[in-house]
Amino acid sequence: MPISATLAINQLTAAKVAAGRDVLPLGFGEAGLPVHPELVAALASAAPSGAYGPVAGLPALREAAAGYWRRRRLPTEVGQVVAGPGSKPLLYAVLRASPGAVALPRPSWVSYAAQARLLDRAVHHVPTPEGQGGVPDPDLLDAAASAARRDGHPIGSVVLTLPDNPTGTLAGAEVVRAVCEVARRHDLLVVSDEIYRDLVHDPATPFLSPSEVLPDRTVVTTGLSKSLALGGWRIGVARMPVGPLGERLAAEVASIASEVWSSPANPVQQAAAWAFTEPVVLTARIEASRLLHAAVAGAVADRFERAGAKVHRPTAAFYLYPDFTPYADLLADRWSVRAGADLAHVLLERFDVATLPGSAFGEPPERLTLRIATSMLYGEGDQRETALESVDPVRLPWIAARLDQLEAALGGLLDR
Ligand SMILES: Cc1ncc(COP(=O)(O)O)c(C=O)c1O
The missing domain is CATH 3.40.640.10 (Type I PLP-dependent aspartate aminotransferase-like (Major domain))
Known part of the structure; x- marks a missing residue:
């Protein structure tokens, strides 16, 4: 049995980043946010319990x-x-x-x-x-x-x-x-x-x-x-x-x-x-995360929609599921894409965009769907705290740059 597809894409993305590629990480569904300091303190004080x-x-x-x-x-x-x-x-x-x-x-x-x-x-x-x-x-x-x-x-x-x-x-x-x-x-x-x-x-x-x-x-x-x-x-x-x-x-x-x-x-x-x-400090943290997830998932959905993929607006968590069926002929002619896994492969190898094909989620191989996880776009270290506090996170330079990178990749894929 192979390693779970989501963990595998994370490892593949990490390997490409280590090799110097600037991969857009839309594959792995991790929450992408720091642990609240009061949780860190609670864990530390419980550490003697063996x-x-x-x-x-x-x-x-x-x-x-x-x-x-x-x-x-x-x-x-x-x-x-x-x-x-x-x-x-x-x-x-x-x-x-x-x-x-x-x-x-x-x-x-x-x-x-x-x-x-x-x-x-x-x-x-x-x-x-x-x-x-x-x-x-x-x-x-x-x-x-x-x-x-x-x-x-x-x-x-x-x-x-x-x-x-x-x-x-x-x-x-x-x-x-x-x-x-x-x-x-x-x-x-x-x-x-x-x-x-x-x-x-x-x-x-x-x-x-x-x-x-x-x-x-x-x-x-x-x-x-x-x-x-x-x-x-x-x-x-x-x-x-x-x-x-x-x-x-x-x-x-x-x-x-x-x-x-x-x-x-x-x-x-x-x-x-x-x-x-559910202490107030943690419910406030979840509220801030929810707003961030909503803003970034929505902005990513906009990019797929504008590119012409079919996508239901995300209303929860940090995922969306665009469908490239409207481009089946173009993708087959230009990139020899005949399956969702081919599409994910072209996006990763040609455009440095990591995604997962719908086939990892039980869809027939020929379906041209992708599972997009948006939560790794919040940046590194302190950037993630800033993103959590921001009233307009998609305008933060490091998130805006990732959105532009996605737009350019979709443009290249679909030849626009
Ligand atoms: C739908 C769903 N259920 C369960 C899990 C796993 O959660 P846990 O970390 O509690 O094992 C995930 C994590 O990706 C998930 O997406």
Whole structure:
């Protein structure tokens, strides 16, 4: 099995930069922001804690995570919360603990399908409704679940990403409700990956978690990797369903955890416990990040739109998903591009622009889509603090220069 596409593009980009190339880093989905100093202090003061601690996480962290969800209309008992070293291994453990084939939106985050493959599970990629990434089209999910059952290999779970990576969009309440109805009818576990929930650009946007609709069959996962840029700290939490299914899943995930990672890093848990209480200094930081992500993702979307690619405006996180189908003939004639991976390759090798093709997200190879991550454009060191504080970050010289570099590259690619 190859290394995860997102981590691979990061390494390739780093190697090209080390070789002296000025690569525009639109491939890797890291939050691209410094750790808040008060979090650094919280971690430092917890550093003497060398004990493993309980498998499911420290009580203070589990209680704080329960409080985080309660403030989001999700009543949560501490026993429903399991912490892990990132939400990624928790997702893996949840899939491992729930039998059957896995239904995924198409496109969807790279690791769901890879994890299902590691578990020898069949994957059903179900296209999303237009402009509403992260959820399978309800009617198509219904058809896929019926067909899988007829074939004797029923689908056991469906994963949703709310809001979505790779498209930077959020599915509306109506479609979430319709997917939940299909999940109920076909007895599916719903896994709702809500790691970008606090990065919806307009916080007034209505957000419906499937766990509000199907509390007894929905697992919710989240973490601090994106909202507080703590990906390297490796901390995530899962909220198990209420009732017997949830109790069984919590026990199974804990037993997997006990044999694979024992417990999340103790000092990180202590700092995360504080973060999940949502102190004002950290909510202010998330607010500033959200504004920055919105401004830069919007400006990047403008460049793709102006170049003539099809793109849904990003409304969350720091991603967008342009489609170059309108240029299929030109790209084939001029660059021999016949697949999304060819397009990403030409952009990297000819124009020093790192992206990921839609095929890394479960799309058919011939689709000319790219996943663009905009969060590495904020600069280096102090520039990132300045970007966070700026009222008009796209006018900061180092960000404006990156936007110009993108515009020039797209111009060269499309011969304009
Ligand atoms: C949709 C989605 N889920 C989960 C993760 C992983 O998060 P964590 O750092 O909590 O393992 C990512 C990170 O890229 C992601 O994009």
